[in-house]
Amino acid sequence: MNAVSGHVTCTDLAFNKYPALIADAPKGLRLNSKKTALTVVWMVLTLMLLSLWGGNKTFAAPRKVTQELLKEADDCRDDLYRSAAKKKYRHHWSRCINLYQNISTRYPKSEEAVWAMYKAARMYTNLYRHSGRPKDLDEAVDIFREVVETYRSHRLADDAQYRIGEVFYKYKEDPTQAYVEFLKVDIMFPEGDMRPKARSMLDKLAVILSEKQADHEKNQTVPTGDSLVLVKDIRHWSTPTYTRVVIDLERPVKYGSNMLYEDPKRQIPGRLYVDLEGTHVGSDIESPIPIKDGLLQRARAGQYTKDRVRVVLDIDNISGYKVFPLHDPFRIVVDVRGVEKKTENKKTAPVKSSRPVRKGTRRVKKPSSTVSLARQLGLNVRRIVIDPGHGGKDPGTYFKGGIEEKDIVLNLAKAMVPKLEKALGCEVILTRTKDVFIPLEKRTAFANVNKADLFISLHVNSHHLARVHGIETYFLNMATDKRAVMLAAAENATSEKNISDLQKILNELMLNTKINESSKLAYEVQKGIIGRVKRTHKKVKDLGVKQAPFYVLIGAEMPAILVETGFITNPTERRLLLTSKYIDYLADGIVRGIDDYVKSIDQTYKGG
Numbered sequence: 001m002n003a004v005s006g007h008v009t010c011t012d013l014a015f016n017k018y019p020a021l022i023a024d025a026p027k028g029l030r031l032n033s034k035k036t037a038l039t040v041v042w043m044v045l046t047l048m049l050l051s052l053w054g055g056n057k058t059f060a061a062p063r064k065v066t067q068e069l070l071k072e073a074d075d076c077r078d079d080l081y082r083s084a085a086k087k088k089y090r091h092h093w094s095r096c097i098n099l100y101q102n103i104s105t106r107y108p109k110s111e112e113a114v115w116a117m118y119k120a121a122r123m124y125t126n127l128y129r130h131s132g133r134p135k136d137l138d139e140a141v142d143i144f145r146e147v148v149e150t151y152r153s154h155r156l157a158d159d160a161q162y163r164i165g166e167v168f169y170k171y172k173e174d175p176t177q178a179y180v181e182f183l184k185v186d187i188m189f190p191e192g193d194m195r196p197k198a199r200s201m202l203d204k205l206a207v208i209l210s211e212k213q214a215d216h217e218k219n220q221t222v223p224t225g226d227s228l229v230l231v232k233d234i235r236h237w238s239t240p241t242y243t244r245v246v247i248d249l250e251r252p253v254k255y256g257s258n259m260l261y262e263d264p265k266r267q268i269p270g271r272l273y274v275d276l277e278g279t280h281v282g283s284d285i286e287s288p289i290p291i292k293d294g295l296l297q298r299a300r301a302g303q304y305t306k307d308r309v310r311v312v313l314d315i316d317n318i319s320g321y322k323v324f325p326l327h328d329p330f331r332i333v334v335d336v337r338g339v340e341k342k343t344e345n346k347k348t349a350p351v352k353s354s355r356p357v358r359k360g361t362r363r364v365k366k367p368s369s370t371v372s373l374a375r376q377l378g379l380n381v382r383r384i385v386i387d388p389g390h391g392g393k394d395p396g397t398y399f400k401g402g403i404e405e406k407d408i409v410l411n412l413a414k415a416m417v418p419k420l421e422k423a424l425g426c427e428v429i430l431t432r433t434k435d436v437f438i439p440l441e442k443r444t445a446f447a448n449v450n451k452a453d454l455f456i457s458l459h460v461n462s463h464h465l466a467r468v469h470g471i472e473t474y475f476l477n478m479a480t481d482k483r484a485v486m487l488a489a490a491e492n493a494t495s496e497k498n499i500s501d502l503q504k505i506l507n508e509l510m511l512n513t514k515i516n517e518s519s520k521l522a523y524e525v526q527k528g529i530i531g532r533v534k535r536t537h538k539k540v541k542d543l544g545v546k547q548a549p550f551y552v553l554i555g556a557e558m559p560a561i562l563v564e565t566g567f568i569t570n571p572t573e574r575r576l577l578l579t580s581k582y583i584d585y586l587a588d589g590i591v592r593g594i595d596d597y598v599k600s601i602d603q604t605y606k607g608g
């Protein structure tokens with residue numbers, strides 16, 4: 001407003017309606033020339049005229065027009081990049097970025113719109129190097145994400161996703177989130193040309209994250225004296241090719257593991273041991289604990305030093321192992337794998353390859369193929385384990401009036417059994433058939449012990465806002481958003497801090513987790529559920545496929561997913577979940593998704 005006349009000027013209008021165009025300049029940048037103000041006014045008037053002319057309509061234009069507009073924006077950018085003087089002033093950057101964004105706003109369906117958005121995001125990234133404003137990086141990430149979500153099939157989509165990872169790695173210095181973003185390239189764009197570069201970054205970040213975790217462990221304090229932590233119990237589940245051993249403790253401790261190989265000359269068997277610092281062993285632990293499953297002979301725990309317990313697993317024959325912690329209550333899980341022996345009766349018995357333990361995702365020398373997966377599954381899914389979440393003393397999420405998650409998912413699991421048997425002709429096993437409590441680590445072990453080809457865990461969601469609703473499907477990975485972290489914490493019955501700690505080391509647990517296959521299964525199941533349910537309930541919301549570190553999926557040696565079938569806190573979905581007809585629809589959708597997944601494997605194997 002003119003201080004003398006009190007009249008609103010064009011410049012005032014520009015400041016009021018489009019303040020982002022005339023934001024305060026950071027250190028080193030200035031917006032104080034009359035020419036700048038006139039340029040902004042011209043831009044505002046142009047935008048106003050366009051608004052009056054077309055309202056909210058999208059204008060179609062000949063390809064030549066959009067090409068010329070893109071060239072104009074490119075020329076603006078190139079002229080800016082050639083001038084060290086111009087790069088110091090924000091309005092020069094804004095002018096070029098706005099030229100790009102004008103194309104994507106007016107002609108969103110044009111080929112040039114995708115390129116314009118991608119180049120605008122790149123300019124925001126470069127602008128950050130001069131301005132130092134985090135908001136510029138946020139703008140870049142937002143535009144890159146819009147390219148990925150809106151133009152998923154475009155050849156620039158994988159480039160945009162890769163650039164998001166680059167922003168978090170180079171500029172935001174967040175290696176955990178960078179790992180997640182690069183992993184999305186690997187999962188979402190298996191045929192994209194950015195996949196090799198993304199995998200290279202994953203290997204690099206795996207080392208960084210592992211070193212950070214090692215530093216974190218070094219800084220942990222070890223209990224001494226009267227504060228020694230009790231080793232409460234040792235549990236195990238086993239087959240000739242897989243064993244899970246769980247060490248239960250009073251509270252978290254620092255630990256380490258190592259392998260001692262067999263010494264035939266001294267008649268000493270191979271041993272895998274876990275050292276638990278600041279601990280003492282309970283007198284009621286049976287020692288040794290016989291296992292004799294073909295992989296391990298026995299487990300034994302002893303007071304190795306005055307403040308350290310050593311748990312030793314005597315080995316018969318193993319091909320690999322992994323050790324990881326779970327929280328609330330704290331326990332250490334040891335998964336041991338062996339090689340399934342060929343039998344003379346079977347001409348094409350599936351054989352698991354022996355692979356050494358490494359950190360991060362595995363490097364693939366050739367493009368990935370589902371041939372090995374199809375062969376592993378015998379071109380057919382023969383056995384599926386369905387896991388109705390919670391049970392017994394653990395009701396899961398609940399609502400007043402005795403409405404509990406554990407009952408809803410058990411009903412759904414039972415409804416799925418005959419449908420799966422009919423559709424796939426496979427064997428279906430439930431982790432529980434009645435209202436009993438089963439620890440999370442035992443559920444995964446159950447699937448491994450039963451040599452399941454697929455593992456499906458069923459759950460019901462909740463939210464503090466009653467209006468939130470929808471269906472979503474998860475596979476195991478580091479969480480990609482805050483809500484996924486909170487959901488994982490709730491399903492794992494642990495704190496968000498523990499989930500955060502788990503995310504930092506989860507890359508070390510990915511060796512035998514079938515991420516790609518689980519991702520494909522998740523997408524097919526989500527599509528199947530939404531497709532079936534929306535036939536009769538149009539308002540059901542598709543919340544999509546997401547990633548999170550769910551304990552119940554860790555260590556699964558087959559494609560494994562977790563399905564959140566709706567929100568018990570939403571009045572409409574709660575009512576639906578209590579009806580047998582809607583449960584039937586959900587079961588139909590999940591079965592359809594599994595069937596489509598199996599067919600896709602078969603088609604790929606046969607060259608379809």
